[in-house]
Amino acid sequence: TNLAISQAVAHEGFYYAPDPSSQIACSIGGNIAENSGGVHSLKYGMTTNNVLGCEFVLITGEILRIGGKAPETDGYDVMGIITGSEGLLGVVTEVTVRILKKPETARALMVGFAEIEAAGQCVADIIGAGIIPGGMEMMDKNAIHAAEAFVHAGYPLDVEALLIIELDGPKVEVDELIARVEKIALGCGSTSCQISNSEQERLLFWAGRKAAFPAVGRMSPDYLCMDGTIPRGKLPAVLARIRDLSERYRLRVANVFHAGDGNLHPLILYDANIPEEMDKAEAFGADILRACVEMGGVLT
Secondary structure (H helix, E strand, O other): OHHHHHHHHHHHOEEOOOOOOOOOOOOHHHHHHHOOOOOOHHHHOOHHHOEEEEEEEOOOOOEEEEEOOOOOOOOOOHHHHHOOOOOOOOEEEEEEEOOEEOOOEEEEEEEEEOOHHHHHHHHHHHHHOOOOOOEEEEEEHHHHHHHHHHHOOOOOOOOOEEEEEEEEEOHHHHHHHHHHHHHHHHHOOEEEEEEOOOHHHHHHHHHHHHOHHHHHOOOOOEEEEOOEEOOHHHHHHHHHHHHHHHHHHOOOEEEEEEHHHOEEOEEEEEOOOOOOHHHHHHHHHHHHHHHHHHOOOEEO
8 A cells, every 4th residue: 555655664764755645545556557646745746756667567468667766767758658547558566666755844734714715825825935835735614624523633613714734844944934834824814823743743634634535424425526626826716616606506515625736626515315416416516627627727
């Protein structure tokens, strides 16, 4: 599994950076097939940026070895073709990944906003200031309440949106970046800000976010997860559009997404036992993805 790699090298002070929410269960070979990301992909890249080589079996049974331990190989980037090919070209049977030294310091901020558009603006302003957090995730009110009831991470329940922002590196740099991010958040109208004071607290902040998908199952018997990516500067506009569509279709949405790189995962809540709700949810999802494309984004 994805997490097993980090566990295997933790005693030496290393880890594997891409961390999908399903990392306790998803296989590293499956990560290559899907070019999986995660909360730390904003700074450290997707699977394609962290895989050096693999053993690959074609449908004919021929075994290929592609890449290796060297950071770069000459010729065509065949690993780049295999990564994200969804199993259509062959089966990955062995993987060589790039592991990273654990940062000297990593601290997370939990910043609440009274308006979801303000949180979206804060994301754009942080990136615009040249700050690249280790991870930057956003959850809306529905997702916050579901995750807090599930994990008890101490999330504020009186906010419309929550940003979890992780900054890592040398301690002096992290301290400076925390002060800058706090100032930007205040300028965007943040109503609360909590900073982790221990590794246990930092992991607890993330535990709620990583459990958000199963936690939303407490709110609705069924949900449909969409996946689209938009330019960061369009976050406020897209979130406003999703809210308008929610009112039009009379279906609730829980927004949980990789705010730093604009990758949205709106969860449309519905009940398949109610006639036509599934159809409404699918139509709603199509409209969300159309909105992403109209605003210069892509389907993921």
